[in-house]
Amino acid sequence: MRFLFDHDVPDDLAFALEALGHHVLKLRQALSTTAPDDDVLRLAAEQDRVLITCNRDDFLTAAKRVPHHGIVILVRRKSRALERAAMVRLLDAAGESGLRDNINFA
Secondary structure, three states: OEEEEOOOOOHHHHHHHHHOOOEEEEHHHOOOOOOOHHHHHHHHHHOOOEEEEOOHHHHHHHOOOOOOOOEEEOOOOOOHHHHHHHHHHHHHHHHHHHHOOOEEEO
């Protein structure tokens, strides 16, 4: 799968997903850190990527205005290892078809 990581998503999750064969683009590689959320969703859609973010409220609102290819809201946990495990569980349970064009929480 192809993912776009919002600025607030820990880099170590990118390394874990890449090790599993997924492609990750970090937002800072493509847009300014001040880019509006709508632009972030548009970029993800244009590049056929599922957005991963910790910014729940703003992206749930933006998703009502802007078409997207899927959003994963990463819930902050006590450790990065727990966050990685939650993301891997979501991938295993939902698969690409469950992530694509949906909003999920990990």
